[in-house]
Amino acid sequence: MSVPAVRLNHAVLFVADLERSLAFYSAAFDMQVVAREPRANAAFLRLPLSGNHHDLGLFGVGTQPPRPRGAIGLYHLAWQVDTLDDLDRARVTLAELGALTGESSHGATKSVYAADPDGNEFEVMWMLPREEWGAFENSAPIERLDLAGDLDRWSGVRTAHELDRGAPTGG
Template sequence: MTDEQDPTRLPPDTSLNRIALRVQDLDEMTRFYRQVVGLDVVARGDSQTVLGVGDEPLLVLLRDGDAPPRQRTQAGLFHTAFRVPSRAALGSALSRVRDQWRLEGASDHDVSEALYLSDPEDNGVELYCDRPREAWPRSADGTVEMGTRPLDLDAVAAAAAEAEMVPARAVPAGTAIGHVHLETTSLPAARSFYVDTLGFGVQVDDRGALFLAAGDYHHHVGLNTWNRRSEPAGGRGLAWVEIAVPDGDLLTTIRSRLTEAGVGCRDVEDGLAFEDPDGVDIRVRAE
């Protein structure tokens, strides 16, 4: 039975909708996500900035000067991954990072090509583009195989130059939050929550990490224990993650699953909110 047919699994048109970060310096963080990542400012106030593509919000920055720094022992955000629609757009992003910031890593994952950096408050950021789905390597059971090899940065930069996308100050239409990667204190507890209760499918389970997806995408949620976090999430950094599902009936089903699992829910803006086993605030919204 495929995930599309399995009523316990989230449908393939599930997506990551928005991410919110709790920040200390709203002005500096706004500049970074506008100038380096290339997002547009959708709305701006004294206590928050909403950034996205055109009028579509992707990232909410919430000013909280009283929040302490996240401790090295705490679970929480590993990185927010912004997916751009082409290799040329990734090359344009590479140009912005090189001109204005610091590139910390770059990898070819076979399913995607990715750049890695950190924002001014040490939140991880990934900028990536997917390879064509038909080119993704898969195991005999249909799950995705992801590798990690050095990325050919010259070829990525050349793609932007050939498409006349350098310099480009902003990401193009079609940019979205492709996935979120979290640091967890317990992979078994996280797997039980995200797979058995929420309904994501497992694409990769390897080397202290899980990569989970709705449908056959390579992953919408990553989870790892690489840094041996031992305490719940807290402090500055990730405030909440919003998942979009295609209809209200599914939202009702998810609420029932959470209730059966003993997970408390509260109503928020067109959806519901709850905490994962590490205290990360998750929101689910019906499109």
């Protein structure tokens, strides 16, 4: 029997300097601190459009040697945006913060990549409408992102609501 999970609810990161990380995630995502736990040097943040209690937890643990890239463990987190226009704004914001590290198209998703002050990598991604996945239904290529061209086709198209596809309804 498997666990009947519906989606990943939140992520928790260990960070060197809690206040520095709070400032970064507040500036990058406009997250708000919803709770603090001083005994654990921790804070919990919520995205502005989220209905979740918290989307990200941060635990300050002090400076430590970084985990080598490619070592066993978490590679990155992925934050979804509702429109491709939001992804374009995210790219600008992350570049202004000096955090942007790359971008790519994965067929069904368009992505920009960044790193927080501790080097924790994350992705900000937009997903094509489900009915447009086509050949990408069961593939995830890594290709050059043509954001200008994609904006010509997909500007204003909202897809975050598709996360609820197949969710049970009341009744």
